[in-house]
Amino acid sequence: MDFDAIQFWGKIVQSASATANIFEREFARETIFADRAIITPHYTPKELPFREPYINNISSMLAQTIKGKKADNIFIYGKVGTGKTSVTKHVMQQLLEFASSKNVAVEGNYVNCRNHNSKYRILIKAAKDFYPEENFLGFSAAFVYEKLVDYARKGRQIVLVLDEIDKVKDLDDLVYGLTRANDEMQQGGISIIGISNNVMFKDRLDPRTKSSLCEKELVFPPYNAPELTEILKQRTEKAFSPGTVDESAVSLAAAIAAQESGDARTAVKLMLRAGEIADRKGSGRVTDAEVKKAKKQVDEEIIFDMVSTLPQQQQLVLYSIAALSLTKKPQPKITGEREEGVLFSGEVYDEYCTICRKFKETPVSARWYREYISELEMFGLILSTASGKGIKGQTTLIKLGFEAQRIKAQIERELSDSTA
Ligand SMILES: Nc1ncnc2c1ncn2[C@@H]1O[C@H](COP(=O)(O)OP(=O)(O)OP(=O)(O)O)[C@@H](O)[C@H]1O
Ligand SMILES: [Mg+2]
Structure with a gap:
């Protein structure tokens, strides 16, 4: 290191030592987690009840x-x-x-x-x-x-x-x-x-x-609420310090996850996020209120995960729906109102073929495309319905279930990662 550089770093160290180190506060922050890693979804527990x-x-x-x-x-x-x-x-x-x-x-x-x-x-x-x-x-x-x-x-x-x-x-x-x-x-x-x-x-x-x-x-099979409660109990006992998690909060997280999907990852994530919220508040306790708050955050994360696990071709179909939703003018309804983001299945397929060319992918046939559409609907990412007779004959109408801009941006990122 040359002399100038030593002086430069010296000054920085001096001015920093005048005030507390920026990590001091983070280090001293109280946490209710005893071992946070145990309640993250990546952790593989040694015991897997019900399996x-x-x-x-x-x-x-x-x-x-x-x-x-x-x-x-x-x-x-x-x-x-x-x-x-x-x-x-x-x-x-x-x-x-x-x-x-x-x-x-x-x-x-x-x-x-x-x-x-x-x-x-x-x-x-x-x-x-x-x-x-x-x-x-x-x-x-x-x-x-x-x-x-x-x-x-x-x-x-x-x-x-x-x-x-x-x-x-x-x-x-x-x-x-x-x-x-x-x-x-x-x-x-x-x-x-x-x-x-x-x-x-x-x-x-x-x-x-x-x-x-x-x-x-x-x-x-999916887990039911009592199973998820038991799974969560085992995980929270090890992940949190004793006495920091309300029993009712665990049951609530289990009930939410059981009702939506029977998915242990959602249940585990709800408790993780609830713990983080409690830590941020400094309340020292996970109650029903933290779990309810965590639900909103976890819902968003789930959509994000779902989009990222779709096969590439299906991502391209969803991308086309998002892109078209952003550019298409609102659709007139019989009542005279206008509805935004309603797309015809045929125009989505055309857009999808164009986008495939852009990404140098071969589009799937119209038959597979329809399969993808019904699957996207099953995942809750889109809504689709048969149009009544009259609008362009009989066709399927499609609407994106979530914010188009965010979905589009996420898929763009995913596609550029996978082709990198
Ligand atoms: N029986 C169980 N006991 C304890 N934890 C469980 C159990 N089943 C699942 N989990 C936890 O739930 C989360 C999700 O489990 P896992 O990743 O095995 O699911 P998956 O079926 O592979 O899901 P995906 O299809 O999304 O990949 C993990 O954190 C895992 O530790
Ligand atoms: Mg898995």
Whole structure:
């Protein structure tokens, strides 16, 4: 550091020491959290109440691998926050721990396909776990695939967990390749656990992929209010300091989450945000009031998450709806009033095709487009209704359920991330 720089930093340090360090206040701030991480949705608890039968089921299917045989592929689906990821990670952790303690050649990969959304990216992620010192970027998919198969061929059983598998663009190719490799292997094997919260996804698969991927199937049901109360009790007891959370606040959070979706993530998030609100207020306590306040914040976060988990093509459809809603003039109604943001299904499809060209994507057929629309409605992101006769013949009218500008901006960000 040269002399000028030392003087410069010296002055800064001097002036800062005249007043308290800006972190002093944050450091001294009282908190009701004993261990905040435990109540975040990313935390995988060791105990997963109400999922015992699923844990047992998956472990007995995977037990084949510790006997040196390939396990059947498993497809797990169920709505958001029903414990699919947590249960699978828990079972995998136990499997790998056991295998290593017995010196059995079982290995596992966990791939989140939201971040690795193509066959190539998945293969690279998986191969990199087994050959940490090698760099596969730039090599062909065939080469990376061969390396992965080679690893299994040496007598190893590999379990490849593909979470959010509906995100994979060329899944048929990947599954077909791995199935063929298994058929040709003398020893070793690669089993797949596919996880999805998209109930319609399975029906969209190529029949051959479907029968290969779904050799075994498990459906995780939503949790009811008493189950969520119990789950939350266990988590809050460890996450918060004793006596800082009202019992009624826990029941309320559980009731809200059960009523909306039966989703444990929403329940956990409600308690996390409620705790943060209590900390900000300095009240030292989570009551019903903090949970009610947290609900608003969590609702917004859920929409944000939902949009970001949509497959890219569906994001493009939603993007088209948002973009058109912003530019289209209000629609006259029979009563003479004008309604904003009401779109014709046909014009949305045209806009979608234009936007696909802009993003260099091939648009899906009108039939798939209609499927996407009904799914977006099911997620509550849009409203749609058949128009009466008269308006352009009979058509479907579509309206965005949320603020167009925000949805559009979010998808723009997501798309630029995934193409980066
Ligand atoms: N039985 C349970 N006991 C305790 N916590 C649970 C249980 N089930 C789910 N959770 C918690 O709920 C949150 C969501 O669970 P998880 O991520 O496993 O759901 P998911 O089914 O994978 O959801 P998505 O489809 O959105 O990926 C996590 O914080 C997890 O720890
Ligand atoms: Mg999950």
